[in-house]
Amino acid sequence: MNSILHANHICLHNHSTTQSEVFQKIAEMAVANNIATSIEEVIKGLENREKESTTGFMDGFAIPHTKSKAIKKPGIVIISLANGVEWNSLDGLPTKFVISLLIPEDEGGTTHLTLLSSVSRMLMHNDIRQNLLQAKDEDSILHELNQVI
Amino acid sequence: MNSIKIIAATGCPTGIAHTFMAAEALKIAAEKLGVEIKVETHGQVGIENALTKEDIREADGVIIAADKDVNIERFLGKPLLDVSVAKGIKDAEHLIQSIIDGKATPYKASKKAVSQANEEFEGSAGSKIGRAIYKHLMNGVSHMLPFVVGGGVLIAISFLFGIYSADPDHEQYNAFAAMLKEIGGIGFSLMVPVLAAYIGDSIAKRPGLVTGFIGGSIAFAGGAGFLGGILAGFLGGYVIVLLGILFSKLPRSLEGLKAIFLFPVFGILITGIIMTLCVEPMSAVNEGMMSFLGNFKDSSPIILGLIVGSMCAFDMGGPVNKAAYVTGTALLAQGDLYFMAGVSAACITPPLVTAFATVLFKKEFNESERNAGIANFILGSTHITEGAIPFAAKQPLVVIPILMVASSISAIMTYMFKVQVPAPHGGFLVLPVVTGAMQWVLSILVGSIIGGVAYGLYKKRTNQKQSAMTNETITS
Numbered sequence: 001m002n003s004i005l006h007a008n009h010i011c012l013h014n015h016s017t018t019q020s021e022v023f024q025k026i027a028e029m030a031v032a033n034n035i036a037t038s039i040e041e042v043i044k045g046l047e048n049r050e051k052e053s054t055t056g057f058m059d060g061f062a063i064p065h066t067k068s069k070a071i072k073k074p075g076i077v078i079i080s081l082a083n084g085v086e087w088n089s090l091d092g093l094p095t096k097f098v099i100s101l102l103i104p105e106d107e108g109g110t111t112h113l114t115l116l117s118s119v120s121r122m123l124m125h126n127d128i129r130q131n132l133l134q135a136k137d138e139d140s141i142l143h144e145l146n147q148v149i
Numbered sequence: 150m151n152s153i154k155i156i157a158a159t160g161c162p163t164g165i166a167h168t169f170m171a172a173e174a175l176k177i178a179a180e181k182l183g184v185e186i187k188v189e190t191h192g193q194v195g196i197e198n199a200l201t202k203e204d205i206r207e208a209d210g211v212i213i214a215a216d217k218d219v220n221i222e223r224f225l226g227k228p229l230l231d232v233s234v235a236k237g238i239k240d241a242e243h244l245i246q247s248i249i250d251g252k253a254t255p256y257k258a259s260k261k262a263v264s265q266a267n268e269e270f271e272g273s274a275g276s277k278i279g280r281a282i283y284k285h286l287m288n289g290v291s292h293m294l295p296f297v298v299g300g301g302v303l304i305a306i307s308f309l310f311g312i313y314s315a316d317p318d319h320e321q322y323n324a325f326a327a328m329l330k331e332i333g334g335i336g337f338s339l340m341v342p343v344l345a346a347y348i349g350d351s352i353a354k355r356p357g358l359v360t361g362f363i364g365g366s367i368a369f370a371g372g373a374g375f376l377g378g379i380l381a382g383f384l385g386g387y388v389i390v391l392l393g394i395l396f397s398k399l400p401r402s403l404e405g406l407k408a409i410f411l412f413p414v415f416g417i418l419i420t421g422i423i424m425t426l427c428v429e430p431m432s433a434v435n436e437g438m439m440s441f442l443g444n445f446k447d448s449s450p451i452i453l454g455l456i457v458g459s460m461c462a463f464d465m466g467g468p469v470n471k472a473a474y475v476t477g478t479a480l481l482a483q484g485d486l487y488f489m490a491g492v493s494a495a496c497i498t499p500p501l502v503t504a505f506a507t508v509l510f511k512k513e514f515n516e517s518e519r520n521a522g523i524a525n526f527i528l529g530s531t532h533i534t535e536g537a538i539p540f541a542a543k544q545p546l547v548v549i550p551i552l553m554v555a556s557s558i559s560a561i562m563t564y565m566f567k568v569q570v571p572a573p574h575g576g577f578l579v580l581p582v583v584t585g586a587m588q589w590v591l592s593i594l595v596g597s598i599i600g601g602v603a604y605g606l607y608k609k610r611t612n613q614k615q616s617a618m619t620n621e622t623i624t625s
Contacts, residue, residue, distance in 0.1 A: 049163060051512075051612075052162055052163070053161075053167075053216070053235065054235075055166065055167075057170065057238055057239070058238075058239065063166050065163070065165055065166055067163070067165075067193075090235055090238060090239045091239070101165060101166065103165065113165065113192070113193050113194045114194065116165055116166070117165060117166070117168070117169040117190075117192060117194075118169075120165070120166040120167070120169040120170045120173070121169045121170065121172070121173040122173075123170065124170050124173035124174045124177060124238070125173075125177065
């Protein structure tokens with residue numbers, strides 16, 4: 001199994017209603033799955049990145065990401081939201097699908113960074129976005145993402 | 150019909166997601182519109198899929214979708230669109246269609262040409278030019294910052310040995326402290342030239358660095374302070390831009406000569422002459438301000454405090470500030486201990502304003518600003534006004550007035566409390582010899598905290614406005 005993305009890293013139909021609740025959830029999942037050591041640090045990192053510019057883009061997708069000392073190994077955390085969350089996105093639509101990329105501060109190797117950027121690339125494809133939004137369970141999401149990572 | 154070839158460069162500050170999303174979006178759009186595209190990405194791992202000279206030569210148009218520098222000067226003469234990375238993600242098709250339709254203007258190595266191309270595209274000229282100016286300023290300030298902090302803290306440490314410890318004729322003299330002060334002083338003397346150099350660099354790359362450096366050195370030597378440095382940076386940069394336009398008629402075979410000979414020689418000559426003429430009146434400004442101030446030295450605490458405070462915070466080390474400071478030391482020598490107290494208060498306040506702002510409004514400042522803010526507690530407490538310059542230089546039109554008001558409050562209160570300060574420097578290190586030390590510290594803190602809150606609120610508002618604006622341009 002790929003250690004970057006695992007069925008445990010996916011949470012479907014989450015009921016968060018604000019961006020900070022989503023960040024809290026991402027951070028909790030990251031710590032629970034040994035990706036990161038501190039909930040606060042992960043939240044802070046995600047918030048700081050968001051301040052630079054929004055990570056919400058189109059069709060209800062957002063890719064909050066951060067590089068932090070508190071992150072021990074690179075990981076992807078996925079949350080699908082039961083209700084759309086305001087994310088200041090490029091097309092103004094609320095966010096329904098969150099793919100969070102977590103990168104360790106001292107990530108020297110380029111392998112993981114390349115993987116993460118291929119996830120970003122993949123999301124530009126309409127059909128993949130549709131498949132992800134319509135995914136019924138963790139496995140179909142894993143299946144979709146494993147094509148690129 | 151020959152197929153159209155487009156090249157593009159994408160980049161974002163983090164270089165993990167948006168860079169690649171924009172690249173992919175452009176590729177998808179190009180495929181859809183049936184054109185060939187090669188996209189260079191400036192990501193966290195460095196530059197990938199780099200454009201070669203050949204790529205650039207063959208390309209029919211260039212799309213830059215980046216929020217960071219992607220070496221735009223490579224694309225001289227190419228039809229080019231320069232947009233934010235978000236626009237690249239969202240409007241990839243529109244961008245490519247514009248290139249196909251020949252709507253992009255050839256890149257002319259001048260910011261003006263680019264902004265014209267974008268004006269057409271985004272329809273928001275004002276914010277674009279404003280953004281460009283801010284970007285140049287920021288480049289200068291971020292390179293200047295370590296000089297200010299490093300130099301300033303070393304000078305502050307030297308004061309711990311006694312505020313006269315660098316004076317060989319004084320009993321406090323300490324060779325190590327004198328050395329620290331000397332080293333720190335070099336950092337300070339490079340501050341204005343570095344600011345100007347990197348403003349110039351942002352405008353016109355390496356030739357601009359050279360003219361900015363020299364213009365900034367002239368500003369510093371001529372006592373024109375950091376405002377003179379900002380002027381020198383923009384002047385140096387745009388002199389090169391202008392020369393670029395003048396030299397564009399020269400045959401291509403002279404290209405090499407241009408970079409190594411024509412730009413530096415003529416750039417330095419023109420920038421140097423203009424800057425020398427500009428700093429010429431600085432000593433007159435300085436003297437004029439001194440005699441102006443002399444007329445007010447016996448007026449009411451409020452008027453005197455207002456004038457001293459405004460002068461000290463206006464250019465922080467420039468001719469106006471120096472006028473107040475030198476008048477203070479001259480009066481001190483004549484036995485007037487009151488006047489200097491207000492000058493010191495007004496000089497200590499600006500760095501403390503920025504320090505309090507970064508502490509009270511943490512979220513509105515980035516990490517390097519927050520660290521510089523902490524250092525400014527030290528610099529302010531030791532009367533090193535220059536600590537505030539990196540903050541003031543970013544938004545001079547708003548931050549300087551805030552600092553002037555804050556310093557005025559500190560100075561007015563100091564005069565009202567009739568505080569006496571017998572030393573010309575040292576900040577809070579001379580507190581033991583200050584008469585009315587408590588009131589003096591209180592005056593300074595009141596001015597600094599009021600200023601800090603005002604500055605923080607201003608930052609908060611601009612941050613909100615900025616995110617609203619990016620949103621607007623993106624959704625437009």
